[in-house]
Amino acid sequence: MAKPAVLTHPESLKRPAGPSEYAKDPVNASMSKAEKIALYTKMARIRHFEQRCIRIYQQGKIGGFLHLYVGQEAVAAGTISLLGKNDHIITGYRDHGHGLMVGMGMNECMAELTGRVTGCSQGKGGSMHYFAPDKNYWGGHGIVGGQAPLGTGLAYAVKYLGLKGSCLAYMGDGAVNQGAVHEAYNLASLWDLPVIFVVENNGYSMGTSQERSTAHPGCLAKRAEGYNMAWDVINGHDVYEVRAKTAIALKRAHEESKPTVLEIFTYRYFGHSMADPDKTYRDKEEIKEYREKKDPVLAFEQELLSEKVLTPELSLKINEAAMAEADKAAIFADESPDPTVADITKHIYWEEDNRGPKTTSRGTIIFE
Amino acid sequence: MAVISYREALRAAMREELKRDDKVVIMGEEVAQFNGAYKVTEGLLKEFGPKRIVDTPISEAGFIGLGIGASMLGIRPVMELMFWSFSYVAFDQIVNNAGNIRYMSGGLINCPIVIRGPANGGTNVGATHSHTPEAILASHPGIKVVCPATPYDAKGLMKAAIRDNDPVYVMENTILYNDKGEVPDEDYIVPLGVADVKRLGTDLTIVAHGRAVITSLKAAEILEKEHGVSVEVVDLRSIRPLDEETILASVRKTHRALLVEENKPFCGVDAQVAYLIQSKAFDELDAPIHRVSSIDAPQIYCKRMEDLQMPNVERVVAEALKVLA
Numbered sequence: 058m059a060k061p062a063v064l065t066h067p068e069s070l071k072r073p074a075g076p077s078e079y080a081k082d083p084v085n086a087s088m089s090k091a092e093k094i095a096l097y098t099k100m101a102r103i104r105h106f107e108q109r110c111i112r113i114y115q116q117g118k119i120g121g122f123l124h125l126y127v128g129q130e131a132v133a134a135g136t137i138s139l140l141g142k143n144d145h146i147i148t149g150y151r152d153h154g155h156g157l158m159v160g161m162g163m164n165e166c167m168a169e170l171t172g173r174v175t176g177c178s179q180g181k182g183g184s185m186h187y188f189a190p191d192k193n194y195w196g197g198h199g200i201v202g203g204q205a206p207l208g209t210g211l212a213y214a215v216k217y218l219g220l221k222g223s224c225l226a227y228m229g230d231g232a233v234n235q236g237a238v239h240e241a242y243n244l245a246s247l248w249d250l251p252v253i254f255v256v257e258n259n260g261y262s263m264g265t266s267q268e269r270s271t272a273h274p275g276c277l278a279k280r281a282e283g284y285n286m287a288w289d290v291i292n293g294h295d296v297y298e299v300r301a302k303t304a305i306a307l308k309r310a311h312e313e314s315k316p317t318v319l320e321i322f323t324y325r326y327f328g329h330s331m332a333d334p335d336k337t338y339r340d341k342e343e344i345k346e347y348r349e350k351k352d353p354v355l356a357f358e359q360e361l362l363s364e365k366v367l368t369p370e371l372s373l374k375i376n377e378a379a380m381a382e383a384d385k386a387a388i389f390a391d392e393s394p395d396p397t398v399a400d401i402t403k404h405i406y407w408e409e410d411n412r413g414p415k416t417t418s419r420g421t422i423i424f425e
Numbered sequence: 426m427a428v429i430s431y432r433e434a435l436r437a438a439m440r441e442e443l444k445r446d447d448k449v450v451i452m453g454e455e456v457a458q459f460n461g462a463y464k465v466t467e468g469l470l471k472e473f474g475p476k477r478i479v480d481t482p483i484s485e486a487g488f489i490g491l492g493i494g495a496s497m498l499g500i501r502p503v504m505e506l507m508f509w510s511f512s513y514v515a516f517d518q519i520v521n522n523a524g525n526i527r528y529m530s531g532g533l534i535n536c537p538i539v540i541r542g543p544a545n546g547g548t549n550v551g552a553t554h555s556h557t558p559e560a561i562l563a564s565h566p567g568i569k570v571v572c573p574a575t576p577y578d579a580k581g582l583m584k585a586a587i588r589d590n591d592p593v594y595v596m597e598n599t600i601l602y603n604d605k606g607e608v609p610d611e612d613y614i615v616p617l618g619v620a621d622v623k624r625l626g627t628d629l630t631i632v633a634h635g636r637a638v639i640t641s642l643k644a645a646e647i648l649e650k651e652h653g654v655s656v657e658v659v660d661l662r663s664i665r666p667l668d669e670e671t672i673l674a675s676v677r678k679t680h681r682a683l684l685v686e687e688n689k690p691f692c693g694v695d696a697q698v699a700y701l702i703q704s705k706a707f708d709e710l711d712a713p714i715h716r717v718s719s720i721d722a723p724q725i726y727c728k729r730m731e732d733l734q735m736p737n738v739e740r741v742v743a744e745a746l747k748v749l750a
Contacts, residue, residue, distance in 0.1 A: 210494020420618025
């Protein structure tokens with residue numbers, strides 16, 4: 058039996074979920090009651106959307122891979138809740154939470170999972186490839202770590218255009234051993250780019266625990282030192298802590314145009330994907346322990362109840378509404394049409410989709 | 426019209442586009458201070474400064490990926506690969522990210538990026554530096570690939586590539602960098618996907634791209650002088666998009682086709698062209714299609730043997746005579 062993943066999160070284990078010591082951090086203390094309720098609502102929506110996905114997957118309506126975000130909600134919620142109009146995000150394949158956080162609708166997200174033309178990518182991307190560039194969300198990427206250079210490029214573009222902004226490039230703990238991530242780290246620091254690499258460390262790269270996959274000097278974020286980059290570690294069950302520490306990195310990006318590596322300790326309650334029976338590499342007790350002590354949605358609920366921002370009645374209402382919204386999205390996804398055979402060859406080239414006098418291409422580009 | 430080299434033509438294209446559009450950025454290893462490993466970007470740093478002309482570390486997956494990410498936000502990076510052979514360490518970025526993102530986003534995103542550099546054998550540098558990946562890359566929908574053979578085409582295709590809103594991969598040739606040719610002084614582009622008949626003829630069509638065009642033109646001279654054969658040479662210029670009509674029109678005229686390329690034979694560009702001809706002009710053919718490609722082995726180091734491994738004038742003439750027999 059591998060050592061429990063939570064042991065690799067020493068800070069996280071020392072302090073069980075309780076009142077957040079970051080509640081009084083200015084970035085949190087300045088939130089209005091309505092903003093706090095909205096943030097909780099978003100976390101609850103991610104939780105219920107993902108849980109609804111499990112049923113649809115089990116009904117055989119979702120193909121391919123389905124990587125659930127349940128347990129990690131506070132990471133996307135905390136970080137994305139801080140972003141402004143010139144802040145961009147990009148992530149790997151566990152991308153539903155980020156999509157809902159930037160404001161994508163449950164309908165388009167669910168319909169993408171079932172391969173419908175009403176999906177956010179018109180049924181061409183699937184679970185791993187959500188995109189909403191109008192909301193500064195650049196995917197949804199299937200290859201571990203492959204998005205890190207792209208996120209660095211988005212930050213480069215923000216800087217090139219003279220904007221005060223950033224890019225948050227998310228990845229899992231498994232991605233930190235990919236060459237592309239190290240190359241991105243180097244460029245980000247070398248060129249002072251406003252990128253924040255967010256390592257969502259859930260303890261396992263697929264079925265391989267962190268101690269079996271990664272050599273590191275105490276934590277993964279510390280690798281940033283080798284690139285002369287700032288770094289921090291964050292308890293990912295505490296959305297207030299996520300916000301407080303991300304705000305510092307964001308300020309560094311906005312005001313100094315400097316990159317940061319943030320390692321956020323978190324945990325996933327389900328297998329790597331739905332294809333993972335989750336029976337070989339971790340103990341059920343480990344999952345139970347985290348759920349009971351550190352569930353990020355419940356922890357924030359408790360926090361807001363004790364702050365008297367939330368009442369049990371309001372919480373129930375929010376959760377019921379989120380469940381109903383997910384149910385409706387499931388029906389929408391069921392009833393939506395598939396793309397057509399003719400749709401298969403659309404959206405391959407911009408020039409094909411936008412033929413006009415300025416088109417610089419001729420000839421055959423789609424072959425029989 | 427000025428007579429300039431293939432290298433100068435590429436530089437002129439980049440210079441003009443840098444002036445025309447402030448979103449154009451040149452990036453790559455040694456492109457700025459060093460003035461370019463092959464001097465294609467010589468002088469650009471001095472003229473445009475370090476914001477527009479950017480030296481990168483030797484880190485292809487990193488900087489090519491960075492360019493793709495920047496292009497999604499409207500920057501128009503022109504990325505130099507010192508050799509296209511080095512693209513293999515950035516393959517995920519070049520294929521999965523640049524090539525797929527428009528499709529996977531249902532058309533929400535596009536990548537107006539150019540990746541350019543030499544892709545050729547014949548320089549006595551061994552297998553790792555001699556790859557010609559145009560067929561590999563053109564086999565991916567979402568990607569465009571062009572292979573200029575002359576200074577005129579190098580400039581016109583490069584300018585079209587920079588203005589194009591999709592990823593365009595420009596494969597140059599170090600052996601052609603010093604070749605000179607006439608290039609107009611005024612602004613022009615060569616649209617992607619338009620082939621060019623480089624020599625008119627009536628007895629045989631040779632279809633080629635890149636330096637194989639130059640080899641084929643030399644062979645055509647010999648075939649005419651020594652064998653009395655009139656050879657038409659079609660330069661594809663662009664692999665994807667492909668100008669099928671110009672190929673077919675030539676074959677319908679000459680009724681015989683020889684395909685010449687510097688790739689290895691298996692799954693080369695000529696496989697696609699041969700399929701096209703048999704599928705749309707089968708009844709026009711008076712003889713089977715033949716081809717000349719590199720001998721099927723990793724690129725050999727020994728210079729004398731490498732010259733024989735690649736298509737050369739003698740091999741093209743010999744194969745042409747077989748098609749005409």
